[in-house]
Amino acid sequence: MATPIPSNLQNPTSNSQPKSWNIKFISYSSSVEFKQNLGFHGTSLRTDGRSWRIAPVKVVDTNEFTGFTKSSMIHDDDDDTVPLLSSSQVMEKLKAYRGNQKSKQNYLAMYSSVVGGITTDSEAMVIPMDDHMVHRGHGVFDTAAIMDGHLYELDQHIDRFLRSATNAKINLPFNREQLRSILIQTVAASKCREGSLRYWLSAGPGDFNLSPLGCDGSSLYAIVMQDQSPRLQEGVKVSTSTIPIKPPQFATVKSVNYLPNVLSKMEAEEKGAFAALWLDDDGFVAEGPNMNAAFVSKENMLLMPYFDKILSGCTAKRVLALAEGLVHKGIIAGIREGNITVEEGKEAKEMMLIGSGILVLPVVQWDDQVIGDGKEGPVALALHNLILEDMKSGPASVRVPVPY
Numbered sequence: 001m002a003t004p005i006p007s008n009l010q011n012p013t014s015n016s017q018p019k020s021w022n023i024k025f026i027s028y029s030s031s032v033e034f035k036q037n038l039g040f041h042g043t044s045l046r047t048d049g050r051s052w053r054i055a056p057v058k059v060v061d062t063n064e065f066t067g068f069t070k071s072s073m074i075h076d077d078d079d080d081t082v083p084l085l086s087s088s089q090v091m092e093k094l095k096a097y098r099g100n101q102k103s104k105q106n107y108l109a110m111y112s113s114v115v116g117g118i119t120t121d122s123e124a125m126v127i128p129m130d131d132h133m134v135h136r137g138h139g140v141f142d143t144a145a146i147m148d149g150h151l152y153e154l155d156q157h158i159d160r161f162l163r164s165a166t167n168a169k170i171n172l173p174f175n176r177e178q179l180r181s182i183l184i185q186t187v188a189a190s191k192c193r194e195g196s197l198r199y200w201l202s203a204g205p206g207d208f209n210l211s212p213l214g215c216d217g218s219s220l221y222a223i224v225m226q227d228q229s230p231r232l233q234e235g236v237k238v239s240t241s242t243i244p245i246k247p248p249q250f251a252t253v254k255s256v257n258y259l260p261n262v263l264s265k266m267e268a269e270e271k272g273a274f275a276a277l278w279l280d281d282d283g284f285v286a287e288g289p290n291m292n293a294a295f296v297s298k299e300n301m302l303l304m305p306y307f308d309k310i311l312s313g314c315t316a317k318r319v320l321a322l323a324e325g326l327v328h329k330g331i332i333a334g335i336r337e338g339n340i341t342v343e344e345g346k347e348a349k350e351m352m353l354i355g356s357g358i359l360v361l362p363v364v365q366w367d368d369q370v371i372g373d374g375k376e377g378p379v380a381l382a383l384h385n386l387i388l389e390d391m392k393s394g395p396a397s398v399r400v401p402v403p404y
């Protein structure tokens, strides 16, 4: 959302003298800070013969302006003319854009059924604007972690991907084996040994209508990302989401309609929490915006909500299977899938979030309630280690080797 220009900057040329502003571009990979005479023209900022259209994001004090993002600036040498670019110029600009991107995410390879191949050039990792997934949200997606040169739970994720596709009424452009082979080949081309694979199925490009009847046929895209984020293990805080949960028909499908999930995550971050937890329409614990939740009850039972109104998490299901080992060792008394009340959850000995991005993450506080003794619980840590071990040396049913 555009932040209004602060009143002290709204009409800075009104007293005719150019003012001196201290401007910091915080979004560059290395911050650029400079101080010089600048004249403002509405939202255009002129600096020594060059002009930039700017979108002020945050003002930290009257003389210091922070937060111009590179993407919010359109360089237009002396006027507002938008350049007409050839396709090779577009590619050059996309390359420069990727080079300057503030995100440190490394995209190593992308497959697109639209071009029928894989590219390792990040500037070419684009999809058509008229794709039904882009302008109508008519697409589904899924993931798989890459560890030690193996894809973790690829087949389990593909199963869910195909269920999502059926529910979204999108036909696969290939059969399952071809899809699987494309995904594995994309990872092989990326040479990535630690990272993640993400793939989308869309109703496809065609037009900008609501109906997919004009789409040329479904499209498949896949991208491989290098893993750079250290896995969090420290206990986190969660809040209760005030953003409404998706109805079960949509919550059980991994579609690209993640607006409620994004808003819920943003709400949590605004409250200093890691994620916001949804309750279902009956007030029972549901899930987080991209993770499931589980508890260890006072009776030492591992509790997990039913998957009938939420996304059936591949990691949560694997946790349920691996937790049997903890039952045999007497570390937990048993496992129960079912309805969990907020009271039961907040009184639990342990709470955890589960998902392929975080594995098993202990929760030490939910809203104002400290969970257990406020420290990472032993069951959450044991389950985290079991999943990590499974990723590194689990059975062939969960580890698919990548033929690099």
Ligand SMILES: Cc1ncc(COP(=O)(O)O)c(C=O)c1O
Pocket: 261, 287, 288, 289, 290, 291, 292, 311, 312, 313, 314, 315, 316, 354, 355, 356, 357
């Ligand atoms: C809404 C939601 N719930 C749960 C999960 C956890 O699923 P998985 O363990 O398969 O990553 C996700 C994953 O992204 C999700 O988006």
